[in-house]
Structure formats: C-alpha cells, structure tokens
Amino acid sequence: MHVIEGAINSPKGFTAAGKHVGVKKKRKDLSIVLSENPAAVAAMFTTNKVKAAPVVWNMDVYEKGKPIRAIVVNSGNANACTGKKGMDDTVLMAETTAESFGIKREEVIVASTGVIGVPLPIDIIRDGIKELSKDLDEELISGLNAAEGIMTTDTTIKNIAVEIEIGGKAVIVAGMAKGSGMIHPNMATMLSFVTTDADISQELLRKALKQIGKDTYNMISVDGDTSTNDMVVVMANGMAGNEKITEENKDYRTLYKALYHINEHLAKEIVKDGEGASKFIEVKITGAKTTEDARKMVKSVLTSNLVKTAMFGEDANWGRVLCAMGYSQADFDPEKASLEFEASGQKILLLKEGLPVAFDEDYAYELLQNRDIKIHATLEDGEAQATGWGCDLSYDYVKINGEYRT
Structure with missing residues (x-):
C-alpha cells in the first residue's frame, strides 16, 4: 500500500465536483460524487436521537440494501430540526441529483452540514445540483473541489488516496471528510466519504466498516458533542477488475488494511483541525x-x-x-x-x-x-x-x- 496524489474521484469509474452555489456567503458549499457503476455501500450514522432529515433518508435507503450511484452534499445548512419541509427538501435533493444523471432517487445518498434549525434554500440547491452535474470529471482538482465543498468551520481539506494490489489488479481507495467541532466518540459532527474500485461483497464491506468505525471515528473527540448529521459512507463499484472478495481471505485483509488506513487518517485529520485546537x-x-x-x-x-x-x-x-x-x-x-x-x-x-x-x-x-x-x-x-x-x-x-x- 502506498499513498498517491489523488482524491475521492481517483478510483476507476468515479467522478466528482464541488462549487459555491449560494448556500454560504462564500466558499464552496455543494459537492457531488458519482459512480459509473452501481456500488456496494457500507455506512454508519449518528447515534443522536435527533437526526437530520438526510440521515433519516439515508438510513431508509441503506436498510433496503440496494447499490447506490451518487452522493450529494451541501454545507452551510444542516437541514436538521426542520420538520416535514426538511424531509421534503432532502427528497428533492435526491430527485434532482437522480434526474441529472438518469438514475433512481433511491440510488442517491444525501448529506447536509451546517447550522441547525434553518430551512434549506432548496431552490438555490436544486439549481446548483443541475449546474454542478455538468462539471463532474476524474481530474484531481475536481476531487479536491468536492472535498472543499463539504467544509464548514474546517480550516483544511481532509483528503487521502492510496493504491494497493489485489489479485494482480491495481486498486485505489480514496476518502474525503469534514469535521472540526461537535466531535465526540460514537461519531461526530463529521461527514466522511470513501470510494474504492475494489470488487467486494456488500456484506463484507459492511462488516469491515463496522469494525473499522469502532477503532477510528468512534475513538476521537474534540468537545464531547455528538451531532445530528454524522455519517460515514463507503462505496465500492468493483471496476478495478479484481476477483470479487466474498470471504475473509488475503484479498479481504489487504483491502481492510487500506480502508482502515484511509479512515484512521481522516479521523485524525478531523481532530487535528478541532476548533481552536493547539494540541x-x-x-x-x-x-x-x-x-x-x-x-x-x-x-x-x-x-x-x-x-x-x-x-x-x-x-x-x-x-x-x-x-x-x-x-x-x-x-x-x-x-x-x-x-x-x-x-x-x-x-x-x-x-x-x-x-x-x-x-x-x-x-x-x-x-x-x-x-x-x-x-x-x-x-x-x-x-x-x-x-x-x-x-x-x-x-x-x-x-x-x-x-x-x-
């Protein structure tokens, strides 16, 4: 395994982009990640009883166990404690993303981060999704823009990519995250997204993330607050061409180590960027x-x-x-x-x-x-x-x- 210059769109079949659309006064505030093929998905969500509308949407999508194709994220507004309108707006974000790429809305993960209790400027976001959908590509700068678009009080982009070999095939695992405050064991005010072109069964991918999460994201703290919007999402689209991993063999262990490295790195970067932190x-x-x-x-x-x-x-x-x-x-x-x-x-x-x-x-x-x-x-x-x-x-x-x- 070695770290490469890459971003969330570095694995084969992934594209991404991020830009400022007007949710925030300045700085990028909307990001999209798209997989060419349906991707197996593993995820973790906040343990807070107060869950933002996107978390509720994603948990329902996740429980159905279907592959996903896209992730859409806005920053600057958490869409939490916003009632029926908040859920309607989440659905509109999923539908607009789906329509932009010709996929089903149930194939879209939605995330929001920012201030709680303020309705989304949904018209701005929908127009932004339509515009941003035209900008997705495989270029490094586009992946870095996506990583910047999910930031709130973060002072640095949190981004990493590694390359491993599985069954003679080059496999890339990449990740991006945001988080600076409201960071506490059992997730945090954090969003973390990981992509890989490895071919692995969804069952094993979920098993791997469950264990990795215990030792990474659930072992960090900035201020003791657990957010309403926390989530970690891993997508594996299988486009590297390796023999599908269906059991806990050598290939599984190789991929597990890479996934662990990515998630531990992102977890540490979140803490290092803790609000006001000097240590x-x-x-x-x-x-x-x-x-x-x-x-x-x-x-x-x-x-x-x-x-x-x-x-x-x-x-x-x-x-x-x-x-x-x-x-x-x-x-x-x-x-x-x-x-x-x-x-x-x-x-x-x-x-x-x-x-x-x-x-x-x-x-x-x-x-x-x-x-x-x-x-x-x-x-x-x-x-x-x-x-x-x-x-x-x-x-x-x-x-x-x-x-x-x-």
Missing part, C-alpha cells in the same frame, strides 16, 4: 482487562475538560488523567497503573505502579510545548489495549462557537 493528543491504554475497558478509559481521558485544559496550559497534571480513567466505569487496578507523557520522541514517567514519580517540571513543560502529545497508561490487568485521539480546549474554541451563527 493533537493521542491516548493509549495497554494492559487492560478487556478491549471495552480500554476504550472506556481512552474516551474518558479524551473528553475530560480538565485534561484538555491542562494540555492547553502545558501543565503535566497527570492526576487529571488518572482521575478520568477512574470515573470511566472501566474495571482496572489503579495501584498497578503507570503513566507517561511523550512528545517528539521524548518521554517522561509520571506515575509508576500507582505511585507518583518525582519529575522535572521544567522538562515536562518543555515537552508539552509540542503540538503532538501522547498519553500512555500501562496497566497490569490483562492484554487488551485501545487508542484514541483528541485535542486540547482553548480560548479560541469558545470564541468560534460563541460566534458560530454570526
């Missing part, structure tokens, strides 16, 4: 009794405002980490816990088998001045482990979200 934090728990215990502790540390503010203040306040592990409801023995911080290849031991370790505060402060920080807790309760990613909590986060609608 990228990796939390790893090893030696836990069970994987679930490890995950609980990782998530608890990542979502602790006291840990996050300590990282922002570059304060090696390890007690906050251990405290967060303790209230996670995970089963572990704190008297056998060890804890260290790491950055730029340098480590500092803070706790050893439940007891504080005298350390150089100046050295710790210098270490925490790095942007990328690793927090590693070693337990003696078992063999399980988990890793997650988050960021600090800064003054800018409050400012950005205090002024979000203005």
Whole structure:
C-alpha cells in the first residue's frame, strides 16, 4: 500500500465536483460524487436521537440494501430540526441529483452540514445540483473541489488516496471528510466519504466498516458533542477488475488494511483541525482487562475538560488523567497503573505502579510545548489495549462557537 496524489474521484469509474452555489456567503458549499457503476455501500450514522432529515433518508435507503450511484452534499445548512419541509427538501435533493444523471432517487445518498434549525434554500440547491452535474470529471482538482465543498468551520481539506494490489489488479481507495467541532466518540459532527474500485461483497464491506468505525471515528473527540448529521459512507463499484472478495481471505485483509488506513487518517485529520485546537493528543491504554475497558478509559481521558485544559496550559497534571480513567466505569487496578507523557520522541514517567514519580517540571513543560502529545497508561490487568485521539480546549474554541451563527 502506498499513498498517491489523488482524491475521492481517483478510483476507476468515479467522478466528482464541488462549487459555491449560494448556500454560504462564500466558499464552496455543494459537492457531488458519482459512480459509473452501481456500488456496494457500507455506512454508519449518528447515534443522536435527533437526526437530520438526510440521515433519516439515508438510513431508509441503506436498510433496503440496494447499490447506490451518487452522493450529494451541501454545507452551510444542516437541514436538521426542520420538520416535514426538511424531509421534503432532502427528497428533492435526491430527485434532482437522480434526474441529472438518469438514475433512481433511491440510488442517491444525501448529506447536509451546517447550522441547525434553518430551512434549506432548496431552490438555490436544486439549481446548483443541475449546474454542478455538468462539471463532474476524474481530474484531481475536481476531487479536491468536492472535498472543499463539504467544509464548514474546517480550516483544511481532509483528503487521502492510496493504491494497493489485489489479485494482480491495481486498486485505489480514496476518502474525503469534514469535521472540526461537535466531535465526540460514537461519531461526530463529521461527514466522511470513501470510494474504492475494489470488487467486494456488500456484506463484507459492511462488516469491515463496522469494525473499522469502532477503532477510528468512534475513538476521537474534540468537545464531547455528538451531532445530528454524522455519517460515514463507503462505496465500492468493483471496476478495478479484481476477483470479487466474498470471504475473509488475503484479498479481504489487504483491502481492510487500506480502508482502515484511509479512515484512521481522516479521523485524525478531523481532530487535528478541532476548533481552536493547539494540541493533537493521542491516548493509549495497554494492559487492560478487556478491549471495552480500554476504550472506556481512552474516551474518558479524551473528553475530560480538565485534561484538555491542562494540555492547553502545558501543565503535566497527570492526576487529571488518572482521575478520568477512574470515573470511566472501566474495571482496572489503579495501584498497578503507570503513566507517561511523550512528545517528539521524548518521554517522561509520571506515575509508576500507582505511585507518583518525582519529575522535572521544567522538562515536562518543555515537552508539552509540542503540538503532538501522547498519553500512555500501562496497566497490569490483562492484554487488551485501545487508542484514541483528541485535542486540547482553548480560548479560541469558545470564541468560534460563541460566534458560530454570526
């Protein structure tokens, strides 16, 4: 597997485009991805009980188990908490996209992201879909435009493509995502779309994403909020020409690793672009009794405002980490816990088998001045482990979200 210069439209048979149509005052706000062939689909959707209209539409499409052909996304308006009009507008987005490409509306995934509780400017969006449908192609810039068109408070495009070999055939897996705030384990205010020209059964594709999602998107946090619009969608159109993957063999494992790499990369990029973030934090728990215990502790540390503010203040306040592990409801023995911080290849031991370790505060402060920080807790309760990613909590986060609608 190697990373290539590519975008969401790099796999064979995919085209894409993105442009500004007027939902937002400026910046691109509409994107479309199209597959030449019907594509197997795997997806994950928000666990929030309050679900935006596009999520409701997509869940219904997904449960029917049919292949899909297109994804249409608007940014700048979430189309959430908008009642019957919101659902009608979602259907109109699907229908307009379908009519533009001569496909069925049930073959269209719809996504919206932005402000909650504001009706879509559906006429602007429908006209935009009709115009944008003429611009789709395989060019890199078009794929990057699509990645830009799904952004809201994001400061960077989140995009990646890799190439692998399956059965002697070159296979490409590519992805794009958006997300910066309202990021929390069990999905986030994030949209993530992945395409591949690999030929794989829909059953196995869905199985792969279910597991990958647990270890990537469900292990990130910026601010503890789970959005109304979250989704991850993977499309596999089979146009690479490999022998169809129908069992968990070597080919499946090769594709799984590529899918994992794409989704882990996008998940990390979302956290790195966290609203107001100045630190990228990796939390790893090893030696836990069970994987679930490890995950609980990782998530608890990542979502602790006291840990996050300590990282922002570059304060090696390890007690906050251990405290967060303790209230996670995970089963572990704190008297056998060890804890260290790491950055730029340098480590500092803070706790050893439940007891504080005298350390150089100046050295710790210098270490925490790095942007990328690793927090590693070693337990003696078992063999399980988990890793997650988050960021600090800064003054800018409050400012950005205090002024979000203005």
